[in-house]
Every structure is written in C-alpha cells, then in structure tokens.
Amino acid sequence: MSRTLTEDELITTVARLTSSRLTEYLAAEIVIPEQTEQGLVYHSLDVARLELACELHEQYEMEPDALSMMISLIDQMHGLRAELREVLNAVQAQPEPVRQTLIEVIGTARFRQR
Template sequence: MKEQEFLHLIRLDRATLTVWIEEAWLSPSEREGERVFEEVDLARARLILDLKQELGVNDQGVGVILHLVDQVHGLRSAMRDLLGSMHEKSGAERDQ
C-alpha cells in the first residue's frame, strides 16, 4: 500500500512516520520514488502504537522491544529451517 493509505489506516501523521523510519522501526520498500508498505509494516506500526500509547513505553524502550521481537522472529525461522533439515535427513536415512 502507498504511504497515504498506510497513514490513514494507522491514523498517524507523516512527521511521526518519518521518525519511525529514521529510527529503523519501520522499513518500507520503495517503488517509483514512493514508499510502499506491506501488511507486516501495518502490524509493526500497530505494535509500536500499543507499546507507546497503551503501555507507556518510551522511544528507547520501543527500540529495544522491536530489536528483541526481530531476534525472536529470526530464531523461529532458524529453528524452522533446522527442523526441516532434520526431517529431510531422517527421511533420507529411512529410505536407505
């Protein structure tokens, strides 16, 4: 989705969005000179809003939490790959 639609859906002003991108809290792609947002960006922005508005987390805390969330997702992906490799290996051993 384009930036304007994203801002409307998340109910955010452009200046705040710019800060979030500068802080690397959001990383939209760019097409034809325009920022393009995916559903994952929308979910992440909602998480940021919840952290700040509902839980009262300050900006430094938001950065730490987002970093930890990213690490957890990375670990889940690595674990999924490892388990997939183990299943493939055990299947190949059974076939021999």
C-alpha cells in the first residue's frame, strides 16, 4: 500500500504549495483527497499533480480552473497512451501474416484521413 500524506505533510513535500493555493486547487478539483477515519489524506499521484499545477501556475500564470482542464487533458493523453500500448502489444502477439496485414490496413487508413 502506498504512503499517504496529511495536508501539512503535503504542503511540506510540494515546495511551491501553500495552504491558500491548495484550497484553490481543491475547489478546482485538481486533486480530490481521500476521506479516511484520520481525516483527508493525499497520495503520490496527488503530489505529482500538485507539483505540475504549481509549476504551470508560476510559469504561465494559469488560473486554477485552467490548470484543472490542462491536467485533465494530460490525464486523458496518458490514458490513450496506455490503451495504444495495449493495442500494440496485441498486434505484436499475432502471427507475422496478421501483423503485416494490420500494419498495411493501419497505414492505409492513416494516410487516407489526411
């Protein structure tokens, strides 16, 4: 099981994060902490999202709602990459004639759309 962080531990861990900035990010649902018997806790994925949010906020002066949308798009991109990896693994597991046919069909379809 992964280690969880309290709000104070989170703010200490994410160097650029302040309590007020965390409040803004929570309102924009950039992270959604887990409610436990001990209170709200954060996970390593939350740390990564908040580090990215702080960096984008400072470099590009992005508002929390825009950050939320940007991070959502990044999440979608990572999901699509994982799905593509699964498709490529499935193609790789096929016999050579099937792989060649798939490569030809995909290549034809890809260039036809342009």
